[in-house]
Amino acid sequence: MRTSWADAVENVATGSFDNAGISGGTERQSAPTKPAYVPPHLRNRTPASEPPAPSLGGPPSGNDRSGYGGPTSGSRWAGSRPDFGRQGYGGGGRGGGGWGGRGGWGGRDREVNPFGNDDVETDAERVFNEQENTGINFDAYEDIPVETSGDNVPPPVNTFADIDLGDALNLNIRRCKYVKPTPVQRHAIPISLAGRDLMACAQTGSGKTAAFCFPIISGIMRGQFPQRPRGVRTVFPLALILSPTRELSMQIHEEARKFAYQTGVKVVVAYGGAPINQQLRELERGVDILVATPGRLVDLLERAKVSLQMIRYLALDEADRMLDMGFEPQIRKIVEQMDMTPRGERQTMLFSATFPKEIQRMASDFLSNYIFLAVGRVGSSTDLIVQRVEFVHDSDKRSYLMDLLHAQKANGAQGKQSLTLVFVETKKGADSLEHWLCLNGFPATTIHGDRTQQERELALRSFKSGNTPILVATDVAARGLDIPHVSHVINFDLPNDIDDYVHRIGRTGRAGKSGLATAFFNENNTSMARPLADLMKESNQEVPDWLTRFASRSSYGGKSRRGGGRFGARDFRRDSSYNRSGGGGDYYGGGSSAGYSGGYGGGYNPGAASAWD
Numbered sequence: 285m286r287t288s289w290a291d292a293v294e295n296v297a298t299g300s301f302d303n304a305g306i307s308g309g310t311e312r313q314s315a316p317t318k319p320a321y322v323p324p325h326l327r328n329r330t331p332a333s334e335p336p337a338p339s340l341g342g343p344p345s346g347n348d349r350s351g352y353g354g355p356t357s358g359s360r361w362a363g364s365r366p367d368f369g370r371q372g373y374g375g376g377g378r379g380g381g382g383w384g385g386r387g388g389w390g391g392r393d394r395e396v397n398p399f400g401n402d403d404v405e406t407d408a409e410r411v412f413n414e415q416e417n418t419g420i421n422f423d424a425y426e427d428i429p430v431e432t433s434g435d436n437v438p439p440p441v442n443t444f445a446d447i448d449l450g451d452a453l454n455l456n457i458r459r460c461k462y463v464k465p466t467p468v469q470r471h472a473i474p475i476s477l478a479g480r481d482l483m484a485c486a487q488t489g490s491g492k493t494a495a496f497c498f499p500i501i502s503g504i505m506r507g508q509f510p511q512r513p514r515g516v517r518t519v520f521p522l523a524l525i526l527s528p529t530r531e532l533s534m535q536i537h538e539e540a541r542k543f544a545y546q547t548g549v550k551v552v553v554a555y556g557g558a559p560i561n562q563q564l565r566e567l568e569r570g571v572d573i574l575v576a577t578p579g580r581l582v583d584l585l586e587r588a589k590v591s592l593q594m595i596r597y598l599a600l601d602e603a604d605r606m607l608d609m610g611f612e613p614q615i616r617k618i619v620e621q622m623d624m625t626p627r628g629e630r631q632t633m634l635f636s637a638t639f640p641k642e643i644q645r646m647a648s649d650f651l652s653n654y655i656f657l658a659v660g661r662v663g664s665s666t667d668l669i670v671q672r673v674e675f676v677h678d679s680d681k682r683s684y685l686m687d688l689l690h691a692q693k694a695n696g697a698q699g700k701q702s703l704t705l706v707f708v709e710t711k712k713g714a715d716s717l718e719h720w721l722c723l724n725g726f727p728a729t730t731i732h733g734d735r736t737q738q739e740r741e742l743a744l745r746s747f748k749s750g751n752t753p754i755l756v757a758t759d760v761a762a763r764g765l766d767i768p769h770v771s772h773v774i775n776f777d778l779p780n781d782i783d784d785y786v787h788r789i790g791r792t793g794r795a796g797k798s799g800l801a802t803a804f805f806n807e808n809n810t811s812m813a814r815p816l817a818d819l820m821k822e823s824n825q826e827v828p829d830w831l832t833r834f835a836s837r838s839s840y841g842g843k844s845r846r847g848g849g850r851f852g853a854r855d856f857r858r859d860s861s862y863n864r865s866g867g868g869g870d871y872y873g874g875g876s877s878a879g880y881s882g883g884y885g886g887g888y889n890p891g892a893a894s895a896w897d
């Protein structure tokens with residue numbers, strides 16, 4: 285049986301903890317003493333050689349992006365500080381020099397502690413100690429198949445201590461209680477730190493956010509960037525992270541702020557539906573990493589409020605969604621038609637749990653000599669999610685749902701610790717089901733594209749807090765959202781695309797927790813029968829006989845975007861058609877997936893040492 289990386293997290297409770305991740309190296313060091321401010325010209329030296337220096341408490345420079353700790357002269361742009369383009373982050377930087385006497389956040393703006401704890405150092409120590417006692421056992425993840433292709437693939441690491449991310453970032457990793465990197469992090473972080481472009485595919489809930497955030501933050505912390513233009517009301521971020529929904533952008537921003545806390549790297553978010561002026565004010569205070577939805581970013585670019593000419597890192601989360609029909613024109617505009625640093629000069633990282641081949645092909649336009657990484661089969665779901673399919677006619681769906689909810693209630697699976705996410709096809713359907721649930725004594729709320737942003741955020745908060753433990757949603761909530769305690773995902777209406785199903789059910793069974801996914805299937809979903817049965821089989825789920833019969837009758841694919849090949853399971857550059865058509869100019873033919881048996885459903889060959897690790 286294939287094992288998901290998340291399987292072993294279950295073993296937290298068992299105490300079978302391998303503390304290799306925190307033994308030795310930077311992760312084992314004693315609690316940090318408060319470091320002194322590190323002047324930029326000394327930032328590339330080892331911490332031990334860094335002398336203390338006076339704090340940068342100077343007044344804001346007074347220019348349009350002032351306030352982030354310019355030198356005491358008052359002008360952030362004066363002098364030849366190599367990182368001066370970082371819009372005023374005087375302090376921080378590498379080597380843990382993040383919080384001692386920093387001018388930047390200590391001036392007009394104070395960096396809010398995203399961990400919600402004032403006594404952060406004490407807290408960090410406590411967290412670190414807690415981890416030593418209750419750490420996560422990742423050993424059972426070791427047999428998850430990993431495919432990499434591309435030339436000169438940097439080897440994976442086993443612990444965070446194996447990678448030199450910098451003390452300040454390492455401290456935040458411990459604050460986040462991450463003891464050991466997940467498989468996608470083990471592989472993706474060294475690839476990105478080596479400066480390589482990356483197309484990475486890993487299961488939902490497997491830690492992709494950190495996999496792209498850590499190298500970006502670390503790179504900015506220690507990078508030497510040219511001075512950013514001054515005296516204009518345009519901001520010049522160094523990194524751009526794009527995601528398809530507002531809520532996901534907000535979530536990535538929250539995560540990235542935690543990772544970047546006291547590193548001197550400033551993260552700002554911009555998304556639609558919220559007042560643009562507030563976002564502009566935030567941007568003008570300085571930005572290193574901009575997290576954005578495409579629509580709002582295009583708006584900011586057209587108003588010349590943001591320039592992409594200094595971008596060194598570009599990350600597309602849910603990259604396949606970003607490049608499908610809905611978003612592709614906007615993404616092309618942002619990446620190819622504005623002033624974005626060209627590929628090859630920036631580092632581009634694409635992440636998703638699903639990557640249909642035609643999307644991979646399109647994505648390769650944005651990448652240069654990239655490495656393809658697949659942790660688990662592309663588009664697969666984690667084994668931790670128990671998947672059930674019920675045959676339910678449309679007219680019976682509500683009573684079936686009621687049965688499920690009553691059964692849950694009877695089992696005590698309700699409230700804050702046990703949230704239920706119900707996916708429906710239409711916005712109207714969402715409103716009507718929510719109303720009906722409330723009438724029937726099940727507190728519910730809804731999130732979909734017809735609600736105002738305020739209503740959407742309120743709904744999400746109310747769901748997360750358990751005030752309304754049922755959330756009825758359209759696909760706007762299908763991707764990326766990391767909501768603790770979602771124990772049941774119900775596909776009241778199945779999507780038309782198996783990839784959407786994978787993302788929807790992936791809202792449960794995250795980071796080692798188990799989850800349940802129930803789908804209502806009927807004749808209207810015939811095109812989904814085969815991909816669904818295949819996916820379930822692959823994740824070691826019981827496939828009902830009636831679904832197998834539907835599957836054998838239906839032609840493969842339906843509206844699936846997998847391009848006919850079963851689960852588009854690998855780097856599209858390995859396709860003979862790609863090589864024949866001469867489209868492989870960007871592919872250097874290397875690779876470590878020699879175990880590929882080729883052909884339809886060509887599979888993992890765990891026995892081939894060169895293929896998987």
Ligand SMILES: Nc1ncnc2c1ncn2[C@@H]1O[C@H](COP(=O)(O)OP(=O)(O)OP(=O)(O)O)[C@@H](O)[C@H]1O
Nearest residue numbers: 462464465466488489490491492493637764766795
């Ligand atoms: N090394 C780690 N140790 C423990 N927990 C981790 C680690 N890395 C990430 N996590 C946690 O795992 C959860 C899932 O991570 P994340 O949201 O990045 O998943 P994802 O792969 O992006 O999922 P999706 O495909 O649904 O977007 C988060 O709560 C995150 O804090």
